[in-house]
Amino acid sequence: MNNVDIEKDWNDMAQAYEDFTAGEDSYSNKIEWMAIKTMLPNLKDKRIIDLGCGTGRFSFLFEEFQPKQIVGLDMSEAMIKIGKEIKNERGSIVQFLHKNIEDMSEIQDNSFDFIFSSTTLHYIENLNRVMRDIYRILAKEGTCILSVINPVYSACYPVIKDAVSFPKDEDWTIRYLDKSLRAYIQPWIEYNDNIEDSLSYSYHHTMADYINAIVKSGIVIEELVEPLPPEEWKTCNLDRYLGYINTPVYTVFKLKKCI
Ligand SMILES: C[S@@+](CC[C@H](N)C(=O)[O-])C[C@H]1O[C@@H](n2cnc3c(N)ncnc32)[C@H](O)[C@@H]1O
Numbered sequence: 413m414n415n416v417d418i419e420k421d422w423n424d425m426a427q428a429y430e431d432f433t434a435g436e437d438s439y440s441n442k443i444e445w446m447a448i449k450t451m452l453p454n455l456k457d458k459r460i461i462d463l464g465c466g467t468g469r470f471s472f473l474f475e476e477f478q479p480k481q482i483v484g485l486d487m488s489e490a491m492i493k494i495g496k497e498i499k500n501e502r503g504s505i506v507q508f509l510h511k512n513i514e515d516m517s518e519i520q521d522n523s524f525d526f527i528f529s530s531t532t533l534h535y536i537e538n539l540n541r542v543m544r545d546i547y548r549i550l551a552k553e554g555t556c557i558l559s560v561i562n563p564v565y566s567a568c569y570p571v572i573k574d575a576v577s578f579p580k581d582e583d584w585t586i587r588y589l590d591k592s593l594r595a596y597i598q599p600w601i602e603y604n605d606n607i608e609d610s611l612s613y614s615y616h617h618t619m620a621d622y623i624n625a626i627v628k629s630g631i632v633i634e635e636l637v638e639p640l641p642p643e644e645w646k647t648c649n650l651d652r653y654l655g656y657i658n659t660p661v662y663t664v665f666k667l668k669k670c671i
Pocket of ligand 1: 419463464465466468485487491512514529531532536
């Protein structure tokens with residue numbers, strides 16, 4: 413599959429995604445960010461790059477730690493456009509670049525102290541190439557945090573049967589070692605009346621795929637976190653709590669370039 417399809421998906425979904433993730437009770441705010449916050453290195457005066465930054469949600473969050481520079485790369489112009497509007501409202505230092513992270517050859521070696529990516533690597537077919545670039549552009553002693561879709565969750569993404577068929581609810585079932593292209597309606601879009609349902613395409617990487625690509629790149633794994641949902645959901649939203657316990661959405665790797 414070529415990147416144009418994924419770019420189009422994200423251009424079409426941009427505003428719906430921003431509305432969904434910006435919500436205070438979103439999975440990303442309540443689960444993903446809570447874990448990432450505890451894993452961050454000291455970011456003061458550091459150079460940060462956010463790969464697949466989308467509308468810049470995490471880039472803006474990093475700003476409170478007073479880094480020297482924050483660069484956000486994303487292939488979707490519509491996501492970046494929203495990000496730039498937020499940047500202007502805030503007077504933020506984040507620099508948005510419209511760029512495909514599958515080719516980072518223009519970025520200089522050792523040029524960032526902290527590399528970050530959230531929920532983007534399942535759109536990349538060849539993890540080895542991206543990991544090689546991450547190693548190359550990360551400064552020595554630099555940290556990289558990769559928050560990826562938990563393989564248990566992406567294993568449930570329906571596989572593509574033909575270009576137009578929509579998956580049924582029963583198609584969301586674990587196919588862990590099946591590497592077929594996945595095609596599904598994003599669950600957060602299914603419930604948004606303002607946007608027409610459309611198929612969204614991605615890959616499913618197993619835990620071995622992630623770990624082998626990281627190990628091959630030469631970066632060291634320091635920590636691997638599978639964040640839990642908030643305790644308060646047990647009382648205010650038990651179904652959501654149990655749903656997340658059964659099929660967790662996030663896995664967060666903390667990596668270090670030692671040599
Ligand atoms: C689920 S969104 C995550 C956005 C942001 N990281 C966040 O957490 O809010 C995935 C993002 O990855 C971007 N993306 C997918 N493939 C990409 C690629 N090859 N190069 C750059 N960006 C890509 C999409 O455009 C989209 O903005």
